Amino acid sequence: MKYSYKDMPESMKGTYGDFSKNFGFSWMEFVATIPSPLFLVTTYKSNGLPNACMQSWATFTSANHGKGFYAILTSVNKNGHLYQSINETKEAVINFMSEEHHAECMATIQNNQFEKDEITASGLTVEKASWINAPMARECFMNLECKYVWEKEIVPGDDHVMLCLEVVGIHIDEDHMADKTGENGILYNIHYPMNPEKVTKTGHDYAAVLQKKIDVGEY
Numbered sequence: 001m002k003y004s005y006k007d008m009p010e011s012m013k014g015t016y017g018d019f020s021k022n023f024g025f026s027w028m029e030f031v032a033t034i035p036s037p038l039f040l041v042t043t044y045k046s047n048g049l050p051n052a053c054m055q056s057w058a059t060f061t062s063a064n065h066g067k068g069f070y071a072i073l074t075s076v077n078k079n080g081h082l083y084q085s086i087n088e089t090k091e092a093v094i095n096f097m098s099e100e101h102h103a104e105c106m107a108t109i110q111n112n113q114f115e116k117d118e119i120t121a122s123g124l125t126v127e128k129a130s131w132i133n134a135p136m137a138r139e140c141f142m143n144l145e146c147k148y149v150w151e152k153e154i155v156p157g158d159d160h161v162m163l164c165l166e167v168v169g170i171h172i173d174e175d176h177m178a179d180k181t182g183e184n185g186i187l188y189n190i191h192y193p194m195n196p197e198k199v200t201k202t203g204h205d206y207a208a209v210l211q212k213k214i215d216v217g218e219y
């Protein structure tokens with residue numbers, strides 16, 4: 001048997017799944033609970049200080065007949081420092097953290113003042129990128145140096161945009177060369193899972209890791 005939902009179930013009315021539309025979230029997001037990779041995007045603000053922004057609504061793809069690898073950040077707030085700084089410099093680093101440094105990366109949200117070096121203030125170390133003008137977070141095990149390609153509103157007039165970045169170079173910590181997934185690998189954001197048939201008063205967000213299940217071989 002399958003449960004089917006087209007409109008928000010009565011059981012979710014008045015819950016976080018309902019009022020969080022004020023922060024830009026659809027109730028369907030919590031019912032579907034599709035995880036997405038979690039990372040820290042670092043840029044230079046117009047005052048020269050490093051900016052750091054947690055991002056998760058995103059995907060990665062090859063394009064241009066295999067000549068390029070691209071990040072699509074699918075929901076970037078137009079009112080944040082990331083959007084402002086990337087439009088000024090056209091360059092950013094995407095930093096992947098393992099579980100060990102999740103707390104410091106999350107602290108960047110509290111240290112989100114324009115006059116702050118958000119990386120250092122959060123207990124992380126600033127490193128200069130090699131091929132672009134942007135800072136990186138040393139403690140993150142993989143850093144993708146990126147250049148801005150384009151942006152698009154999913155719906156005209158939206159307050160968030162999709163940003164396409166081309167990956168121009170990659171740094172990987174030696175301990176992660178063999179595997180970037182698994183226990184110590186890339187974290188995924190599980191955003192407030194809700195069961196409309198059993199709504200609880202409070203919910204949780206989770207950071208998850210991947211477990212390999214099936215060896216598909218080559219295809």
Ligand SMILES: Cc1cc2nc3c(=O)[nH]c(=O)nc-3n(C[C@H](O)[C@H](O)[C@H](O)COP(=O)(O)O)c2cc1C
Binds near residue numbers: 056058075080081082
């Ligand atoms: C797990 C997690 C994922 C997030 N993903 C996004 C995202 O995809 N897009 C976005 O605009 N903000 C996202 N945020 C919120 C920003 O990280 C937060 O508002 C940040 O302080 C904005 O930084 P900025 O002003 O430097 O842009 C996320 C926050 C968390 C905790």
